[in-house]
Amino acid sequence: MLRQRKGFSVNINISCRKLVLSLSITLGLAAAPLLAGHPIQRDLDDAILGAIVYLDDTQIRNRPGRQSSIIDASDEGEGCKGKIVYSTLLKGRNIEIPILLKNMKIRNRSGEWTSFVNGLPGKLLRQGKAPISIQDSSLFVPAFVSYPLFLIEDGSKPVVEPMIDLAMKNINCYWRGNAYNFWPLLPQETCPPFSVTGPMNIPIGGTEAAGKALISPITGFLFNIFGKEMVSALKPWVKRCLVEESNLTGGAAFFNVPNDADDSSVAISTRLLYNLRKGTMPPQEDLEVLRLFSQFRDLDRTMEDGRDSYKGKNSGAFLTWLKDENEPTFAKPNNGVIPLGVNNVDAVVNGNVLFSLALNNLTDLPGYKECTELLAKAIDLHVWPKAGLYYPQQTIFPYTVTRAYRDGGARSLVMKKAMKVLLSDLLNEQDMTDSEHTGTGAFSGGVDKTTHLSTALGCIALMNIGEELAEEAGLLERYTKGLEAGINYLLTEKKRYSVKSPTTFGRKTSVSKAVKGYQWDDGLFFSASFWELAQWRSKPYSIAMIMEAFIKYRLGYHKLDCTIVNSPKLSLNYNPEDERAWSLREAD
Secondary structure, three states, X not given: OOOOOOOOOOOOOOOHHXXXXXXXXXXXXXXXXXXOOOOOHHHHHHHHHHHHHHHHHXXXXXXXXXXXXXXXXXXXXXXXXXXXXXXXXXXXXXXXXXXXXXXXXXXXXXXXXXXXXXXXXXXXXXXXXXXXXXXXXXXHHXXXXXXXXXXXXXXXXXXXXXXXXXXXXXXXXOEEOOEEOOOOEOOHHHOOOOOOEOOOOOOHHHHHHHHHHHHOOOOHHHHHHHOHHHHHHHHHHHHHHHHOOOOOOHHHHHOOXXXXXHHHHHHHHHHHHHHHHHOOOOOHHHHHHHHHHHHOEXXXXXXXXXXXXXXXXXXXXXXXXXXXXXXXXXXXXXXXOOHXXXXXXXXXXXXXXXXXXXXXXXXXXXXXXXXXXXXHHHHHOOOHHHOOOXXXXXXXXXXXXXXXXXXXXXXXXXXXXXXXXXXXXXXXXXXXXXXXXXXXXXXXXXXXXXXXXXXXXXXXXXXXXXXXXXHHOOOHHHHHHHHXXXXXXXXXXXXXXXXXXXXXXXXXXXXXXXXXXXXXXXXXXXXXXXXXXXXXXXXXXXXXXXXXXXXXXXXXXXXXXXOOOOOOOEEEEEOOOOOXXXXXXXXX
């Protein structure tokens, strides 16, 4: 039974027929029959609309006036008011603190959505957050936030299309030479004469000072309070970066990562979907980038990361960094520096690569078959919860690998067999989480102690696998109940969001009465090489994934046999006679 929505009350002195019609008009939703035991369509539509409102309101762009750096572009128009986020001891509560220092400026990039770096997360506060979170810009967030928007078509009043256009422009800015990078190129004066990438709001000088204190025999022991194991493993790398004469970029080497297969694959996937939406041909250089991956594979290597030992020797799968690890570590700084000086095989990275290769019909590329075998092995050995070396979020592997299988069309026999095993694992994980959270339907995030993002990713993975395979595996009843419970949990957990910008949904006046937004917790989606060193959280990322779960459930994705390209879409419609009457329906 669907749990009662928080804050939801009605006048019972009207007929059920009039009640449904009244709610449809008030919420701007299409009337739908009440389906006992299932998430109700009008609740889904209400939540989807609220998520779209949130994403439209929080995409960074040139806003009227000087607004918060969380929504306003720093280098356009009047600029923005820089803010840092302070994490309180209260669960899920953050405080935005204005920056008062004259020479300090929080920078962002138009078209992105915010993410925040939490340094040494969980060491001083619970919930895996740091006391101070720094706003960051990376390719991953606009690529993943824009993904579910491709399942929505605008009606007469464009809302989604401008968001996608801005996100695509932002993603294109991460190009570096021959592929894509996690971070943007920093201003030339950052580390002359070299071109380096890195975070725009973390000063290199301050990082160098902290690194010197870490390796100092006088002050180094103080860092042990953050974890002796991590500190001892980190010290040799910090010392190399700051002491070796061959490193000509100093502390910039901490952040100046090479282009990578992960960011490049998600960028190219997004660009393909964008071109298909616009009816244009994808650029040929994207296919050349994907073919470049075959030059960086786990074959005949003399170095190993060690954390990916389950793969064995010569797995043939794709490496993370698109730079030769046999070159001197600090050679060619314009091409980046491989973190810790050694490449690795990340299962989530390979899932993203597989999705992009399948989507672009490059299934004959050397390494494609081995990539599928690696992912199947991670599932068979049940090492997938920790096989994402840069991904502490437990359910991001199921999301990534099932997206490759379903949305990308990577449906080999090896993958199909693995999906059945993964389905059983997911349902078992959900059951274990239920025992800890009294039957909520949530999925555990592992290191991430919040459950909104992890549940969304888990539900999407279930729908990507689909009812047909669930029935073949003899798990259909558990599958149906688990999926419904997860969707219902996310519906009951939504919280009202106060719209910040007067231009949201194309308006030029206050929108507080015109549209309403919803929000959920900011989940953990990425980390540094050492999970305990730095972790990235993003509320827009979480809400986009929750929205994808709702949209796919609304479309009956788990009952269909389609990819992201030929999937049915939702149409976002506006009634000009009533500015509050936005509605969703399945597009023609």
